[in-house]
Amino acid sequence: MKVSDIMQKHVESVTPDTKVVDVARIIFGRHVNGLPVCKDKKIIGFVSEADILSKFHPTIQEFTEDPFLSSNFEKMEEKSQEILNLTAKDIMSKMPITINADDPALRANSVMRLENVGRLPVVDNKGNLVGIVTMGDIFKSLVGKKMPYLESEEYHDWIARHFDLAIGWESRIPSEIPAITNLFHKKEVKKILDIGCGTGEHAIALARKGFQIAGIENSRMMFGTAQAKWKALPKDIKLRVKFIQGDYVESLKKIKEEYQAAMFMGNAMAHIPNTYGEILEELNRILPKKKSVIVSQLINYKKAINKNNRLYRFAIHQSGLSPLWQHAYFWFYDPPVNKKELLTLNAGILDFDGRRWSPRGMNAVQTVAFTKRDLKKTFENIGFSKIVFYGSKNSEPLLKHKFNMGNSDWLTVVAER
Numbered sequence: 001m002k003v004s005d006i007m008q009k010h011v012e013s014v015t016p017d018t019k020v021v022d023v024a025r026i027i028f029g030r031h032v033n034g035l036p037v038c039k040d041k042k043i044i045g046f047v048s049e050a051d052i053l054s055k056f057h058p059t060i061q062e063f064t065e066d067p068f069l070s071s072n073f074e075k076m077e078e079k080s081q082e083i084l085n086l087t088a089k090d091i092m093s094k095m096p097i098t099i100n101a102d103d104p105a106l107r108a109n110s111v112m113r114l115e116n117v118g119r120l121p122v123v124d125n126k127g128n129l130v131g132i133v134t135m136g137d138i139f140k141s142l143v144g145k146k147m148p149y150l151e152s153e154e155y156h157d158w159i160a161r162h163f164d165l166a167i168g169w170e171s172r173i174p175s176e177i178p179a180i181t182n183l184f185h186k187k188e189v190k191k192i193l194d195i196g197c198g199t200g201e202h203a204i205a206l207a208r209k210g211f212q213i214a215g216i217e218n219s220r221m222m223f224g225t226a227q228a229k230w231k232a233l234p235k236d237i238k239l240r241v242k243f244i245q246g247d248y249v250e251s252l253k254k255i256k257e258e259y260q261a262a263m264f265m266g267n268a269m270a271h272i273p274n275t276y277g278e279i280l281e282e283l284n285r286i287l288p289k290k291k292s293v294i295v296s297q298l299i300n301y302k303k304a305i306n307k308n309n310r311l312y313r314f315a316i317h318q319s320g321l322s323p324l325w326q327h328a329y330f331w332f333y334d335p336p337v338n339k340k341e342l343l344t345l346n347a348g349i350l351d352f353d354g355r356r357w358s359p360r361g362m363n364a365v366q367t368v369a370f371t372k373r374d375l376k377k378t379f380e381n382i383g384f385s386k387i388v389f390y391g392s393k394n395s396e397p398l399l400k401h402k403f404n405m406g407n408s409d410w411l412t413v414v415a416e417r
Contacts (some may be wrong), residue, residue, distance in 0.1 A: 003108050004101040006141040007131035009121045013038045016046065016089035023047050032357060036121045037092045041128040043121050045092030055083045055091055083171055098123045101130055104148045109138050155271075155365035159347060160199070160221030165317045166329040167266075169201050171395040177205045179398040180263070180295065183414065184211065187293050189260040193252075193286070195279060196268025200226030200243060204233065207241035215243045215261075216251045247392050249275050252282035261284055263295040270298055270367040273342055277378075284382040289417065294384060297398070300391070301343055302405055312345070313394075315373055324354035334364075342366040372403070375413050384415035 013036045014023055023035060027049060034048030045079070051242075073105060099120045100107045108120055112135055122131035180202075184192065190212060194203045197215030199222055206213050217223045223245035227289060244251050262283050269276050283294065304312040310329040321323035334344035345367050349360035378389050390399045390409030403411050 001105045001141060002101065003099055003103050003105055003122055003133050006025070006066060006105055006137045007133040008137065009131045011036065011121075011129060011132045013129060014088050014122050015039065016044065016087065016092075018053060018088045018212040020047075020083070020086045020088065020091060021084040024052060024084065028356060030393035033118065036096070036129055037088045037131070038177060043098060043123060043129045045089070045094050046121065048091045049095055051091045053084065055086070064159040074345070080114070088197050096121060099133065100125070103132075105138050107143065109135065109264065110132050117125065126269070154365060155347075156198070156217075156219035158361075158363050160219060161253055162224060162327060162329065162349060163173055163222065163227070164199055164201075165320070165327065166315060167201075168315060168317075168395075173201060174299075175392075176265075176398050177202070177209070179400065181206065181209045181211075183295070183399060184261055185259070187291065187416070189293065191257075191259040191261070193255075193259050193262040193283070195262060195264050196253075196266070196271060197226060197243065198222050198268075200229050200241075202263070202265045203241050203243070203284065204229060206214070207233075207237050213241050214255075215241065216248055217243065218247055220245060224412070236252075248272060249278045249282060252279060252286065255282075255286055258288060260288060260291065261293045261295070262287060263297075265295075265297045267299045267367070269296045270343075270370060271365065273366055273368045274415060276368065277336050280378065282380050289383065292417055294379065294413075294415045296375070298406070298411045298413070298416075300403075300411050301333055301367075301369065303407070303409065304333050307406060310334070319351075322354075326352040328352070328357070331410050336369055339369075341369075343369045370411075372411075379413070384417045386416040387416045390414065 012026055012030055012032070014026070014038060016037055026035060027033065034046055035050075036043045037045035037047055096113065097120060098115065099111060099122055101122050101124055112118060112120060119132055119134040120127055122133055124130050156163075192206060192211050192213045194213055194215040197203050197217050200215055203213045203215035203226070215226060217226060223243060226243045230238060230241065233241070272279065287294075300310060301312070304310060309331050311331045312333060314328070314330045316326055316328045319327055329347070329349055331345060331347050334346065336343055343366065344364050346362065346364045348362040350357050351360045372389055375389075380385050390401040390412045391401050391403030392398050392410045392412065393407070394409045397411050398410070399414065401408070
């Protein structure tokens with residue numbers, strides 16, 4: 001693999017006369033730690049964050065002439081405007097280390113390790129700047145692209161810390177629980193299994209309505225949050241709800257008592273691509289052969305892909321760490337290449353520190369691309385013959401409107417027998 005195969009071909013560069021303030025602005029805006037300095041297309045230097053910061057400190061001669069003043073850090077900070085008015089040629093590192101576009105990628109890695117740098121300008125045979133390669137580019141190509149997608153448990157562990165803030169329960173619970181409560185009362189349901197219960201919001205809300213409910217969650221991080229909420233509940237509510245951590249199929253196999261209903265809220269069923277069939281078989285055993293119901297709430301991924309340019313959700317919330325900080329959360333889909341492939345749901349988090357946004361992280365998980373036909377057949381196979389599809393928009397009451405492929409954000413399936 002050559003450097004040219006993995007390098008970033010769009011490179012921000014500056015001229016020798018670019019002011020340091022403009023160099024700093026690009027470094028901040030692009031989230032890089034340095035920029036090549038070019039005259040025409042030839043690279044003549046490199047300006048890094050370290051080069052800029054070094055100007056705040058005295059030279060050896062200055063320290064020798066006045067060691068006391070040279071240790072005055074307040075005076076150093078006062079030099080900031082003076083430093084920002086300098087030009088790139090005043091502070092750049094000359095004779096920068098480069099790599100040729102035709103060199104092997106691992107040679108670039110070796111050079112970076114030897115020189116203790118994280119990126120290298122890439123030049124062609126004439127010495128013209130044609131790209132930049134980072135340690136991260138090499139890692140992604142050699143390691144990252146060969147890694148499998150996260151399993152559902154790992155994905156939910158990753159997002160668990162931000163989950164409650166990102167979801168917006170203050171609008172979801174009031175819009176979703178009343179309809180589910182009415183349905184379960186109508187069907188004379190007393191005991192409910194919540195599969196993929198996440199941080200426990202739906203389970204706790206239904207326990208407050210008088211139902212006996214067991215929430216099962218395979219993510220240890222999600223379970224930990226749910227359990228912390230359980231500990232803070234009044235004693236009478238605690239007695240009506242419990243949380244179980246572990247593999248869904250194995251956890252269900254241990255259940256010997258009868259439940260009248262089960263639910264998969266918040267796209268939970270789609271997030272279990274490998275074992276949802278086995279889970280349903282266990283529910284078939286646990287739920288009574290008559291007067292039982294399963295509710296499955298699923299994201300309308302086709303609307304996200306076809307109408308929203310693949311974007312499922314974007315939300316900005318205040319951070320609990322500081323009144324100045326905010327977090328932005330976004331999810332978008334990669335469609336399957338063919339009908340047999342899974343969807344990829346990508347999730348990202350951005351942080352705002354009061355002045356600028358910066359990336360926190362991204363991850364992806366594969367989910368099932370359920371269709372109404374798939375769902376009907378799946379539930380009929382375990383004896384649920386009455387199947388109704390409902391649609392709703394975000395924060396809209398459930399089980400009120402018919403599902404509309406182009407308008408509904410959620411597809412909710414109610415399967416009865």
